[in-house]
């Protein structure tokens with residue numbers, strides 16, 4: 125298999141990298157003064173597990189995400205676009221810290237940004 129056939133998931137180091145990224149990332153999010161309060165009642169162990177499955181799938185690894193639909197999971201939480209940006213900033217810092225190549229970081233952020241529309245807005249009564 126040539127490099128160009130390899131998925132982004134494999135190229136960045138597969139499961140070990142995803143585990144590290146998601147664990148480090150939620151450490152940052154939970155200690156963020158703006159974002160942290162969203163997670164006070166969260167089931168963090170499940171959330172990390174679901175996020176690992178989702179990242180794996182989004183980056184071309186096994187397509188086995190078993191969590192909620194993202195719109196349903198975030199509906200009624202009142203998450204603003206600015207908060208999604210802040211969340212994504214923490215992801216960027218994590219990917220830099222873990223030492224991914226610049227082009228891989230850009231690609232990961234691109235894939236995650238594609239999901240962010242499902243996260244924003246919506247009151248409990250929406251739809």
Ligand code: HEM
Nearest residue numbers: 159162166167174175178191192197207208211239240243
């Ligand atoms: C592109 C951005 C995001 C992605 C891909 C994402 C992904 C996920 C996933 C996979 C779950 C788990 C669903 C399940 O349990 O089945 C989840 C839950 C959740 N997310 Fe997000 N999320 C994003 C952005 C955000 C932001 C910006 C916030 C708040 C600032 C947020 C707050 C939450 C909360 C509070 C839960 C529920 C946790 C629980 O009650 O156990 N998410 N998200």
